Amino acid sequence: MSSIPEGAAVADLVWRKSSFSGAQSNCVEMAVGVIGVVPVRDSKDPDGPVLIFPADAWASFVTGVKGGEFPGL
Numbered sequence: 001m002s003s004i005p006e007g008a009a010v011a012d013l014v015w016r017k018s019s020f021s022g023a024q025s026n027c028v029e030m031a032v033g034v035i036g037v038v039p040v041r042d043s044k045d046p047d048g049p050v051l052i053f054p055a056d057a058w059a060s061f062v063t064g065v066k067g068g069e070f071p072g073l
Contacts, residue, residue, distance in 0.1 A: 010039065010050055013031035013032075013033070013034065013039060014031060014032050014033055015029040015030070015031050015032075015041070015046070016029060016030060016031075016032055017029040017030075017043055021043075026043075026044065027043040028040050028041065028042060028043060029041050029042075029043045029046075030058075031050075035055075036054070036055050037052050037053065037054060037055055038052070038053045038054075038055055038058035039051070039052050040052075040053060040058075
């Protein structure tokens, strides 16, 4: 995993979750607008830990989910 670039604070990030999640609270959120990495957190714990993934790895994961590579998701 990578880190948030210097000068960027987790508190200042803009977070979004999937529109498919509706009112459910068991979701992950991703931060937008960070170059090169994708910060991800648990929507139930917005002050909790943040995982940082390289943007290309996150894109591969999303492609795999959409393509059915993870049948349990």
